[in-house]
Structures are given as structure tokens and as C-alpha cells.
Amino acid sequence: MKLTETPILPRFGAEISGIDLRQLLTDEARAAIVDAMNRWGVCVFRDTGLDNAGHIAFSRNLGHLETAPVVKDRPRRHPDHAEIFDASNLTPAGEILVDNNMVLHKKGDRLWHTDSSFMEKRSAYSLLLAYETPAEGGQTFFADMRSAYEDLPDDVRHKVDTMEAEHSLWWSRLLAGFPITEEEVDARPKARQPMAMPQPATGRTAIYIGSHALDVVGLPRKEGLELIEYLIDFATQPQYVFGVTWQPGDLAIWDNLTTMHRGGDFDIFNERRDMRRTTVREGAPPEAADDPFTDYFVKSTAPA
Template structure:
């Protein structure tokens, strides 16, 4: 059965069906998925029936999968390091009470792009729902290609050669974590152009969100005001839709042409078990054993958002 596509917005997002994601896809079927992603930026797949192993194997069709940071003494809840735990659960599967984990996850409710804080960016993120709250907890997506298209020409010209400075810890500070500026400045920051050509579609896209703390060469206050302005532009209603999750749903989004954020829900009352794979930009399917950039970054986390440090300490 060929892939069926039902658009959500005129230029962004689509519901997809017709492929069994639990089995090995043919090259032509993989191309159907990537073609849909290039066109729509976000694809929603209902009731996939996928296991953790299915999730990882399907994701390998699109490139090298990043791995959860390694640290001695860590107890992992999920069976594969390729699965990032985007839940509110501790390693025992209960709702976490760890202040560092709670504070860290607050950053997920800001508009962001996964791994923009790394030198090697994430292309696709593939998020699968295992348990969802009865209300809230949706995910919102914004179209950064159409948002770029609709900018005035003078703004496009101004942004053409601008570079954003990106930090994970900056987004956590924006979400309320008590991280001094000097701590952020002392840690790794990634440089990425604010405008790039999206390879799959040939369309230009903004690449900017909560991890973007400064614009290279601009006064800090002016640069940060422009970052806020551009995020507000990208997240106007005509560019945005939300997905309300059901168990078994998978959403794939292309971080190089979209932003996303998590919706609010009763974090301390309901379990929300979400598991994500992330594909490194520019890598070939089934690539193995590239450098582990996340372990290096998270080995130097500020204490207030050091999830792994808390687990090692047994808190």
C-alpha cells in the first residue's frame, strides 16, 4: 500500500499512513517517507504499534543515531542508548521528584530545535508515545521555512550572513534555572547560520530558537531582542499546529526546517512516557560508531540541571 498523506496546514505538517513501520522498509518506501518529510517538515503517524527495537531500527533508515550520554554508575530506564528519555519518569519508571530533572525539562516547553547547541546538528527527531496524560502534554510545531519566506526582503538581506551562538544551558536559564551567565560563557557553545538552505527541499529556512543566545557581531541586547522577534514571527498562528498524543503515535520532525515545544500538563500527577531517537545531520543510513558528542557536553552540566549527576549521587 503506498504512503497516504493528509496535510495539516497548507505548507506544513501532514498525517501519514499506509506503511507498517514495524517491519523493514524497502528503499522506495524509505524514499516515500523522506519525500514527505522534505515537503511537510513534520509527519504524524497514528497507532504505529512500534516497540523500542522497532523505533530504533526504523530510525536507522535516516542516518546515524545519537546516543544518550554515558556516565559510570548511571541506571538507564530505557533498553537502548539510542533512545532519549523525554518523559517525567525516574529510572524506576515512577514520576520523578528530582529537582534537577524537573528544572531541566522546563526548557522543553520553550520553542526549540533539538541539538542546536551541538556543532553537529540533528536532522530528524522521531518521538514515540508510550504513556500520555489524560489532558495536556501536546507538542507544538512551527514552520521556519514559510516564516522565512514571509519575512520582508530587507530583513532577509540583514540576516543572510548572520551567525547564531547556541547554548543548551542558555535555554535552561530562560526556563528558570539559576545558572549564572559566567557559567554559560565557560561552557561549549555552537555557531550556526541563522538562515540556511534546507537540503531536502531547496528552500531557505530560519534556524533559531531557545538555544540561540546571541547573534555574532551584534550588541547582546540588540541581538537578543532580534532573536525574540524572530521566534515570535515564526510562532504566529498561520505557521503553527499542535499534536495531541495517543499511545502508539510517532511524530517525526525535521529540526532544520521547524521549531517545537511541549505543552503544559500536570507533571507531578500523570505519567508521560515519551521516547525519542535523533538523527545526526548529513550521515548515511546505518552509519555506526561516530563520536559521542553528548557525553562530553553533559559531563560538564551546571548542578541545578545535572540530571545524570543526581542519579549518580542516588538522589
């Protein structure tokens, strides 16, 4: 099967057409999408016509889907579709969110990050579907971590190749202004990840870092944060970055192991932005049902 691929940057990101994502995929169509993902890192499909059920059904072609966490006093927005992660500024009742703590929590998504790097079981693909979009702003921006890795100074690339970083969701939330202390962040779960992520399918390597990262193993925190900040700044130079301007029905798939992304600003208290995400876990499906995101939040809120 031949997809139509329109590059966004010369080596990163493409708009894809020539396929109806609502239809059952053939093995050939699935392989063509995976091949496009390996080549571009981010694939954008316009006006898909997908709903929650179709979004989930299509996503299952790419691997095992995580389920959204069950968090105390915060019901899921889509309880009948546990695989849908809410990426909106809306309450479960569909009203614009005004709770200050939740607003600050979600503000962390506007920092450069890679989804779920704070989890030991990493996310491979994220698939974000637009339902409602603001009149202005609200884009999603992507950074090419493979090309950035290839352009690093040799001494920095050597560090990236040989070092690991510890990641915490709560660190990015602290950076965004959420009311949590550094000591509280340190008491909550972290995941240790390599700073370089080889991609066997292409032979390329990506920097694996983002605003969830708070420590470089073996370095004092201040020195590690300086290296993390340097890498984020380096990888988000204009030649590595593009933004997606959304219309309802648009779907973007990105490879979390080779990209970073962030949400763009918009008038969060007066404009609705309803975005919904499925998340494909890296590697083989689990042998038994599990719920690592709920476990993560339980451990994050458990008394010390």
C-alpha cells in the same frame, strides 16, 4: 510506493498512513517517507505498534542515530537501548519525577527550540514515540520555519541570510528557571550556527533559531537577543503553528533544520507522560564510533 498524506496546515505537517513501520522498509518506502518529510517538515504516524527496538530499527532507515548521554548521577532510563533519549517526566525507576532541578531542566523543553542546535554536529530528524500520555495537555507544538522565512520583511531576511548565532543548551535552561548563572552559561560549550538553513532537496530556506540561541555574532548580546526574540515570535504566529495531541503508539518525525517545536504544559506532578525519542544526525555517518552528547555534558560540568 504511495503514502496517504493528510495535510495539517496547507504547507506544513501531515498525518501519514498506508505503511507499517514495524516491517523492513523497501528502498521505495524509505524514499517515500523522505519525500514526505521534505514536503511537510513534520510527519505524524498514528498507532504504530512500535516498541523501543522497533523504534530504533525504523529510525536507522533515516541515518546515523545518536546515543543518549551518560550523565553523572543520572542513569539512562533505557540502558539496553542507548539510542533512546528519554523525553518523559519519569525517573529511571518509572516513578513521576519530583527532583526540582530535573523538573526545571526539563521545563526548558517547553520553550520553542530545535533539537541539538547547541551541538556542532546538528540533528537532522527527531522521531518521538508516545508510550503514556496525560489525560489533558502534553501536546507537542511545531512551527514552520520555511514559510516564516519566506514571509520575513526583506531587511530582516537579509540579516538572517548573512548572520550566525551561538547556541547553548544551558541558556534555554536558564530561561526556564534552572539554577544557573549567565556567567556559568558563558563558561560552557556553545555551537555557532547559521541563522538561515537552505534545504537543497526543496530549494526552500528556513530560519534556524530557537531558545538555545543566546548571541548573534557581531551584535551586542542585548541587541542579538532582541533579534532572536523577534524571529521566534514571528515564526510562532498562528498561521505557522499546529499541535499534535498524542495517543500511545503515535510517532512524529520532524526535520530539525526546518522546524521549531516545544512541549505543551500538563500536570507534571500527577500525570505520567512517557515519550521516547531517537535522533538522526545530519550528514554522513561517522567513520568511527563517537558519543558527542556525553562529551558535551562532561565538558559542561568540568571544573573551570
